Amino acid sequence: MSDLILYQRDYCHLCDLALAVMAEARAPEFDSEWVDDSAELEQRYGTRVPVLRDTRDGRELDWPFDAAAVRRFLAK
Known part of the structure; x- marks a missing residue:
């Protein structure tokens, strides 16, 4: 279990964008x-x-x- 959780919805285009941003930021493993x-x-x-x-x-x-x-956010 990760210390990070991404709250999202099914079929949510903003959530899809957030996943791309998380990848771009090279965020550590997180749970959805x-x-x-x-x-x-x-x-x-x-x-x-x-x-x-x-x-x-x-x-x-x-x-x-x-x-x-x-x-x-991750650096704090």
């Missing part, structure tokens, strides 16, 4: 969670996805983000 699978996640992230969360400290990076923003 689909908010559609959970009422709790749907309530919390439904209109915000994609969202990158660091489970170690609870920080979140909301879309839109680019590779530089991801690298800054």
Whole structure:
């Protein structure tokens, strides 16, 4: 299990873009969670996805983000 989670939806073009940004940023391994699978996640992230969360400290990076923003987020 990774310390990073990317919250996303099925068939979400912004989520697809976020995956490309994560690759461009050379982000370490992360887990994907689909908010559609959970009422709790749907309530919390439904209109915000994609969202990158660091489970170690609870920080979140909301879309839109680019590779530089991801690298800054990971460096903190």
